[in-house]
Amino acid sequence: FGLREETHADMGRTLPDDLTPEEKQELENIRRRKLELLEDIQVQSRAAAVLLVLVSLCCRKNMQRNKQVAMGRKKFNMDPKKGIQFLIENELLKNTREDIAQFLYKGEGLNKTAIGDYLGERDEFNILVLHAFVELHEFTDLNLVQALRQFLWSFRLPGEAQKIDRMMEAFAQRYCQCNPGVFQSTDTCYILSFAIIMLNTSLHNPNVKDKPTLERFISMNRGINDGGDLPDELLRNLYDSIKNEPFKIPEDDGNDLTHTFFNPDREGWLLKLGGRVKTWKRRWFILTDNCLYYFEYTTDKEPRGIIPLENLSIREVEDKKPNCFELFIPDNKDQVIKACKTEADGRVVEGNHTFYRISAPTAEEKDEWINSIKAAISRDPFYEMLAARKKKVSSMKRH
Numbered sequence: 073f074g075l076r077e078e079t080h081a082d083m084g085r086t087l088p089d090d091l092t093p094e095e096k097q098e099l100e101n102i103r104r105r106k107l108e109l110l111e112d113i114q115v116q117s118r119a120a121a122v123l124l125v126l127v128s129l130c131c132r133k134n135m136q137r138n139k140q141v142a143m144g145r146k147k148f149n150m151d152p153k154k155g156i157q158f159l160i161e162n163e164l165l166k167n168t169r170e171d172i173a174q175f176l177y178k179g180e181g182l183n184k185t186a187i188g189d190y191l192g193e194r195d196e197f198n199i200l201v202l203h204a205f206v207e208l209h210e211f212t213d214l215n216l217v218q219a220l221r222q223f224l225w226s227f228r229l230p231g232e233a234q235k236i237d238r239m240m241e242a243f244a245q246r247y248c249q250c251n252p253g254v255f256q257s258t259d260t261c262y263i264l265s266f267a268i269i270m271l272n273t274s275l276h277n278p279n280v281k282d283k284p285t286l287e288r289f290i291s292m293n294r295g296i297n298d299g300g301d302l303p304d305e306l307l308r309n310l311y312d313s314i315k316n317e318p319f320k321i322p323e324d325d326g327n328d329l330t331h332t333f334f335n336p337d338r339e340g341w342l343l344k345l346g347g348r349v350k351t352w353k354r355r356w357f358i359l360t361d362n363c364l365y366y367f368e369y370t371t372d373k374e375p376r377g378i379i380p381l382e383n384l385s386i387r388e389v390e391d392k393k394p395n396c397f398e399l400f401i402p403d404n405k406d407q408v409i410k411a412c413k414t415e416a417d418g419r420v421v422e423g424n425h426t427f428y429r430i431s432a433p434t435a436e437e438k439d440e441w442i443n444s445i446k447a448a449i450s451r452d453p454f455y456e457m458l459a460a461r462k463k464k465v466s467s468m469k470r471h
Contacts, residue, residue, distance in 0.1 A: 140164060142181070149183040149370065152190035169197065173204035177226065185339070185370045187227035192235025199238065206242045211250040215306075216261070217268060217313040219247050224269075224319055231336040231359070240265055256298035263296045263461050268310060269319075276318040286311050296462065336360035338444040343393060343431040347424040352393060352431065359441075362448050364399070377413035379428060384409065386445050388438070393431040395438040399445075400427040 091099065140162050148155025156172060159165035165175055176187050191202045209226070211219040223243050229236055244261035248254070255261045271289055274280045284292075290307045338359040343352045344366060355366040355376065362382060365375040385402045401407050411423035432438035 137164065145181040148190075149186050152186045153193075155186075156190070169200040169204040172201050173208060176201070176205055177208045179226065183370050184226070185228045185230075188230045188235075188239075191227060192230045192232065192239055194234065194238070202239065202242050206246045209246060211247050213251070215309065215313070216247065216264060217310050219243075219250075220265060220268060221319060231338045255302075256300070259461060259464065260297045260302070264293060264302070264310075266461075267293055268314060271311065272314050272319050275315055337448055338441065340437065340441075341433065342366075342441070345429040345431075357430075359444055359448055364445070374414065377411060377423065379409065379411045379423070381445065381448055386442055388442065389429065391429065391431070395432040395435050396429060397432070397438055397442050398427045398429040 141159070141164055144155055144159040144162070144164060146155075147158050156165065159175075160167045165171055176182065176190065179187060190198065191205055192198075205226075206223075209219075209223055211222070214222070220243075229239065240262055241258070244258040244265060247261050247265075248258050255264075267289070271284060274282075274284050286308060289311050290304055293307060294301055296302065336358045338357075340357060341354060342357045344355050344357075345352055355368065356370050356372075358365045358367070358375075362380065364379040364381060366377045366379075367375050379399065381399070383401065384399045386397055386399055389396045389398050399409070401409060406426060409423060409425050409428065411425065411428075412420055413423050414420055430441075432441055
């Protein structure tokens, strides 16, 4: 401002008398250019100040947005539907199947078990998102094992048979769309995909002692190509690929336990009553291999507790908490159940429960958990679905 006043004062001064007309004109031009330059500097300074304010506001807005996105991801990992709803309500995600599918496909900061749960839901919109999600995968010129590796890395298959069925059906359709002519139908692709997943488990799960041979793998897949056989060379290549390199399971840290939790019988959030301290705590439960595992978070690599179901019984019970059931030793109510848990300091110790009381979110889920636990020893959703699909193919061949 002082420079501006000085320049204006300079403009008002009388020019010396001893200057020639040309010199006077030149001095006037210099004064005028000086004033114009000063005005330009002032305009640019104002613009810079405005720009700084806008940048500051933009940074603040981006920080707020990033904070909300991070919160939305956390909510999604705890409850996928609520997380998606939060992101849509805060205009961080469009309520379209394409936008949600892209969000899940990128998977930044998302728990892959939660992604699998959301994609496996039977709601019409979730199914549309599932197909949009599968369409983001490019399987052209990949063999079936390569395509499955890519697909199964983008989420974790849920434990419920119906969810698995919908997701693998969508995968088979997409694979056949990308690779026309490889299989006679999507049913063939579906059946062989399950056979490969089961082969992976059988070959690489240390709990499976009877490892299938190539000959058995070829034999179990006879007649699945619309009544015809697939080429032995194709099946041999798929078998060798799985034998040489198991599927890399999402969030796998090399611990063999992760193989146990791949495709469980059932999984979900439940409330568990403590053993010594009778408080209710929310835990993520996984039912598989005749054991019930529970975790503090879905992202945990190792369980907080393991409950072998052998020699246990299950029953509904009345409690202040709704939808309760409990695991117990029949005819021996004071005996401590053989189980283990991880203490806060990392020590693994024996459990101290004479019974495990558990509360489900709804009456329907309580009944489903009870039925799943009762059938845990004999039920295998993969074999059930595979048998059903083979029966369908066989029936179509006869007609």
